[in-house]
Amino acid sequence: MARESALFQFAAPKRLHALAGRWAPRCGWLALALALPGLWLALVATPSDAVQGEGYRILYVHVPAAWMSMWIYGVMAFWAFVGLVWRTRASFLMAHALAPTGAVFALLSLVTGSLWGKPMWGAWWVWDARLTTSLLLLFIYLGYLALLHAHEGRASADRPCAVLALLGALNLPLIYFSVRWWNTLHQGASITTKGASMPGATLACLLLLTFAAWAWTFAMSFWRVRLLIETREAHARWLQGLQSATDAAPAMETAHA
Numbered sequence: 104m105a106r107e108s109a110l111f112q113f114a115a116p117k118r119l120h121a122l123a124g125r126w127a128p129r130c131g132w133l134a135l136a137l138a139l140p141g142l143w144l145a146l147v148a149t150p151s152d153a154v155q156g157e158g159y160r161i162l163y164v165h166v167p168a169a170w171m172s173m174w175i176y177g178v179m180a181f182w183a184f185v186g187l188v189w190r191t192r193a194s195f196l197m198a199h200a201l202a203p204t205g206a207v208f209a210l211l212s213l214v215t216g217s218l219w220g221k222p223m224w225g226a227w228w229v230w231d232a233r234l235t236t237s238l239l240l241l242f243i244y245l246g247y248l249a250l251l252h253a254h255e256g257r258a259s260a261d262r263p264c265a266v267l268a269l270l271g272a273l274n275l276p277l278i279y280f281s282v283r284w285w286n287t288l289h290q291g292a293s294i295t296t297k298g299a300s301m302p303g304a305t306l307a308c309l310l311l312l313t314f315a316a317w318a319w320t321f322a323m324s325f326w327r328v329r330l331l332i333e334t335r336e337a338h339a340r341w342l343q344g345l346q347s348a349t350d351a352a353p354a355m356e357t358a359h360a
Contacts, residue, residue: 158223172209183198232277258335
């Protein structure tokens with residue numbers, strides 16, 4: 104019972120709202136602190152590639168974006184599952200909050216991939232297995248957001264969106280294993296449990312920008328879930344009291360001045 108209580112201690116919108124308020128700005132600053140050295144490595148410190156020239160630097164954005172698009176969807180599907188099984192409102196709201204950021208990363212991975220592919224492959228787009236499944240992931244994100252928008256973000260959208268998220272998760276292993284299962288233009292994984300097949304500076308740059316993307320995702324999701332809670336719980340006494348206290352703070356400062 105204690106373990107289950109610890110797992111769901113932030114299931115209440117009031118607690119999640121407070122948690123998100125504390126961590127959204129911290130994650131935002133952490134994202135900036137990680138992105139700045141990562142971009143310096145990507146644009147200045149690392150040398151150009153002997154084969155790809157300067158164009159390879161696009162991969163410093165493309166690879167983290169591709170990773171994040173899949174990771175975020177996996178987390179979305181997890182929260183959707185938790186919401187369906189345990190019927191926790193906060194779980195549905197976390198899935199809703201993650202979806203826009205995931206869609207941005209999915210789109211960014213496809214755009215940067217096309218920018219890299221044109222000079223390297225000679226085409227903006229090919230119906231490669233990895234590209235096709237990644238495009239499908241973007242469509243699933245957009246379908247999720249369209250379904251949420253059709254219900255105007257109300258609670259009636261929670262269960263349909265959760266079911267769609269779980270069905271869409273079947274696409275994740277197709278994306279990951281596409282380079283093994285089919286003959287594709289994409290190379291296999293460069294980072295495995297056995298090590299990384301890239302220079303140390305390149306690996307450091309990728310990891311910094313990936314961790315920055317993670318922190319930014321947390322910041323945006325926490326900020327967005329606060330807005331969703333404030334919309335859903337607009338008539339709750341705890342939220343009205345919190346807003347009254349927030350509004351009263353500037354007036355008190357003005358009076359003392």
